[in-house]
Amino acid sequence: DTAVSQTPKYLVTQMGNDKSIKCEQNLGHDTMYWYKQDSKKFLKIMFSYNNKELIINETVPNRFSPKSPDKAHLNLHINSLELGDSAVYFCASSQVKGGSNQPQHFGDGTRLSIL
Amino acid sequence: AQKITQTQPGMFVQEKEAVTLDCTYDTSDPSYGLFWYKQPSSGEMIFLIYQGSYDQQNATEGRYSLNFQKARKSANLVISASQLGDSAMYFCAMRERGGGADGLTFGKGTHLIIQP
Secondary structure: OOOEEEEOOEEEEOOOOOEEEEEEEOOOOOEEEEEEEOOOOOEEEEEEEEOOEEEEOOOOOOOEEEEEEEOOEEEEEEOOOOHHHOEEEEEEEEOHHHOOOOOOEEOOOEEEEEO | OOOEEOOOOEEEEEOOOOEEEOOEEOOOOOOEEEEEEEEOOOOOOEEEEEEEOOOOOOOEEOOEEEEEEOOOOEEEEEEOOOOHHHOEEEEEEEEEOOOOOOOOEEOOOEEEEEEO
16 A cells, blocks of 8 residues: 555666656655655755646756656656766655645655666 | 755754754745655655644644744754654755645755664
């Protein structure tokens, strides 16, 4: 009965490869997010996706692309992986329509390591 | 300029003592929300408490309370009667624009260690 689940938990791959991280939420939320946590533990929003509206953080390289097949899923696809992409990636969801007091529920994170 | 400032990179506290984790924020939006999250060494992000900019009373959730001082733009987290299991990273975060889908802005976190 996991609320926000993301797979895989660990991802080790070579520079230049393309990879995807999957995220699913069973909370019925209307908005999903992707965050990046760097080696210093700093969390930064990458994308939010609400009713087919994508809001992109302008600092995110266009090698990163979110893909949402339906309201419960927001996958993250990364092309041409670089060393600097090594980080923990968190998926989250919230019910924005319910009001600004709705917390975001996070998945357990995907630790991406680029060799 | 940082939107969320947590000035304590690390703290050591004796078990059973109360802990205050500092958080100041910067926004010109009259409608915003402030959140605290806990991240234990296992890595997951756990929501602790929320304070809305229009809330008249300070938020409380069990042993957690939020000392909200709007004029000072501070939202400190208070943990009463600390326990060993409280050892973790703690993040203060803000959502602006009254609940828009723009995500949370996080502070750099405070690493809290509870000593027996």
